[in-house]
Amino acid sequence: MELNEKRMISRLAELGRVGIDAEGRRIRLAADDADRAGRDLVMGWMREAGLRTAVDRIGNIFGIWETEENRGRDAVMTGSHIDTVINAGQYDGCYGVIAGIEVIASLREAGLRTERPLAVAAFTNEEGVRYSPDMMGSLVYAGGLSAEAACASVGIDGTVLGEELERIGYAGTEEPGFLKPAAFVELHIEQGPILEAEGYRIGAVEDLQGISWQRITIEGEQNHAGTTPTSYRHDAGVAAAKVITFMRGRCLQPGSRTVSTTGCIEFSPNAINVIPDKAVFTVDVRNPDESTLQAEEKALAAFLEELEKTDGVRIRTERLSRFKPVLFDAGIVRLVEKYAGKHGLSCRRITSGAGQDAQNMALLCPTAMIFAPSHKGISHNPAEYTADEDLIAGAEVLADVLGELAEAH
Ligand code: GLV
Ligand code: MN
Ligand code: MN
16 A cells, blocks of 8 residues: 655645744644634545545544445544644644545555544644643543533633634534544654654654643732832742742652643733732643652642742632543554564654643543654744654554554455
């Protein structure tokens, strides 16, 4: 079976050109206009590949290849997402969707028969930038969140996801979970430095770390920047800074695998000569071990309690997202290794540091992932890059793994 490699690479670039703003930043947030344009492209490619398309109530889109003989059987599924972060690269998520379309098209074009239907999905709001939680579409698909609750999510811009899906024409009618998966395999770029640094071409992803997202609001007292002696201050900005450095300190403890990020922060009134009375910021904490992640959350909560006393501030926390670490299916991980070997590709087992739609699909069926190397480990950045030959190698492994799972012959 031959993949149309050129078509896959050029589609990736074409989708990558959708949603570039006036400042040259790539932004396709869930259910915005750019996301609609990206979805339209992907749906067109699915149809071109001869796939039946479907959209479910949370806006997940599917391209399904089924035949008279295998219709009604559980499907072997692949896919990822096409929404992006702000100022994103072109590979994150899009690679898995476009390669998935290509692989299924190639199996079809090669005249192969499969015992099971094959399907490729593009899940809604994986990034979680506009609406929380992240990995939302796959979570709904897997039954971990109702479509109603997800559609009622209010975004960072005050919009309601369900209304936005209606507006862009992607509030579908299929019930999430309508297509029963026999297995799910997601192809994705690594987004970290390990494969390239160690000289591997393929990552067989065996697990994925847990993710904890909170929004923290600290309220202090607005006052004059020049006249207020330090001991009189209740500075929400300083308190926020203490939280950030406290979490960095946890990450730097010997042997710690915790990572912590504050990617959003807002002070108010946000003026150069005014002590902020309010700081609103996010904390994204991750660890591959659930009990350690819980310990980090407890330590943060205790620190916030202490901070209220020492700094004379009030603190409120909101949970935005929480995912436990996931162990992928050992059988599929072995298949990834087997087919990497068949293609002469060096392969190593690896943990996903990023959240992935696969972690939710793992609630439904045997699931694993394939990683392609990320140059210098850069991701969530326009400089994100994976060499064409690595993209092609990953897709070839995906094709063989899906072929075996679907019993192609
Ligand atoms: C998804 O990209 C994540 O935040 O890991
Ligand atoms: Mn992704
Ligand atoms: Mn991402």
